[in-house]
Amino acid sequence: MKPDPKNLLEIAGIKIPLIGFYDVPDPKPFGPFARPKRCFFSCYENWLKGESICISEDYYLF
Secondary structure: OOOHHHHHHHOOOOOOOOOOOOOOOOOOOOOOOOOOOHHHHHHHHHOOOOEEEEOOOOOOOO
16 A cells, blocks of 8 residues: 555645655656756746656766
């Protein structure tokens, strides 16, 4: 069963989507990927559209 935070979000009054951080061997299923311009949170608007960011040894902020 997948976790469903709907009731907890409703009780807490949280209206914005949750943001998660994952450590996975293959990030492809989490695409499409946005490219951060300043920091992780510069992609906030992209996250609201369902995009992800990928931070790894080969793909990072700067």
